[in-house]
Amino acid sequence: MSTTTLTAPKEQSCTLLASGHTACTGCGEALAAKLVLGAAGSDIIVTDATGCLEVFTTRFPQSSWEVPFIHSLFENSAAVASGVEVALKALGRQNEAKVIAQGGDGGTADIGLQALSGMLERGHDILYVCYDNEAYMNTGVQRSGLTPFDCMTTTSPCGELSWGNKHNKKDMPSIAAAHGIPYVATASVAFPKDIENKVKKALSITGPKYMQIHSPCPLGWRSNPQLTIKVAKLAVQTGLYPIFEMENGKVTKVRKVTTPKTPVEEYLKIQGRFAHLFKSPKGKEEIQKIQEIADRNVEKYGLA
C-alpha cells in the first residue's frame, strides 16, 4: 500500500490558512477558518461547500490550504467528508487524520441540510463547522435560513411593504442535536479562545459533532471592517447569538450576557443591514420584536 503522508508538515501548523487569500477586508469567515485550523492542528483533512470560504481560498491554480482540502459542490460537503472518513477506516488509517467538514450557513442549513443530516444520522466521526454569516454572501447577499428576523438582504429587501426578512433564524444547533449526536456548540469570532477549546474538545469526541461560528461579513452586513470583532461581541452580549455547548442533547455550558443587559439597538445600529429600522418611528416596534428574540434566548439558555 502507498505510504503517502495524509497531512501537512508539522512546522506549518501556525498558519494552516495561508495569507494571500482573497476574502474582503475584515472578513469574519476568514478569521473563523484561521482559528479553527489553528486549533485543529495539521493532522486533519478538510472539506468545504461552495461559498465565500471556498472561493477566496482557492483561486485556481492557487490554494490557501496547508492541509488536505476537498471541494466538490455547494450541497455535499458533509457527504464528501463522510466518504473521506469511511475511506480512512477502510484503509486502516483513521488514526492519522481527523476529518472536518465545512460550509457556510446556506450550504449547511439550507441546501446542504440533507447531506449533513445523513452524516449525523450515520454516526461518522467528523466535526462539521458552519461559518454563519447569516446569508448567501458569495452570490451577493441573498437570505438563508440563518438570516435573522427583519434583516435586509437582496432577496428580503426593506421598503414600504417590508421590514426585511420575515422569518426567524432557523434553530440549526437544535436540529443537529435532534440527531442524538454527542456534541453541538455555538461560538463567535469575538471569542477565539472559546473556538479553540471547542474545536479541541469536539475533535477529542468520537462520532459526529456540529459547531456553528458567528462570523460577521462586512460586505453583507454593511458594517465597518474595523468593527468586525465589536459587532460579533455585541451579538453575543445582547443575547441575539447565544453561545453554548450541548452534550448528548443537554445544554452543559453557556456564555453569560452582560448585566445590566445590552439593548439590541447597540448591535443593530452599527450595521447597514438593519439601518431601515432606525429610519421611521414604526421601526421602534420592530426593534422591540428583536429585543424579545434576545430576551427569549436569554431565558431559554439561561444566559443572564
Add this chain to the structure above:
Amino acid sequence: MRLDLGAIAKAGTSKANQTGSWRNYKPIFHQVKCIGCGLCKIYCPEGCVTMIEKKKYTVDYTYCKGCGICAEECSSSDIEMIVEEK
C-alpha cells in the same frame, strides 16, 4: 490553462497574491505601549501579524489589507491606522 477532471492546487500557493496592494489604511505598530496580549495576531484575518519578541509585534505589509481590526482590538492602543500613500 488545462483543467483536468478534479483540479488540484498546491498547498499554500495563495501566498503569491500580494493582497497588501488592496490597502487604503495602514496599521503602524508603534511597539511602545505593547503589553504582549497577542490579540493583534489572533484577530488578524490575513494571518499576517507576527511576534518578534514578547512585547513586540509586527505586520507583513505584503498581505495586510488594512482592515484595522488589530488597531481596534489592541489592548494598549499601540497600533495606529494611517492613510496609505501610494
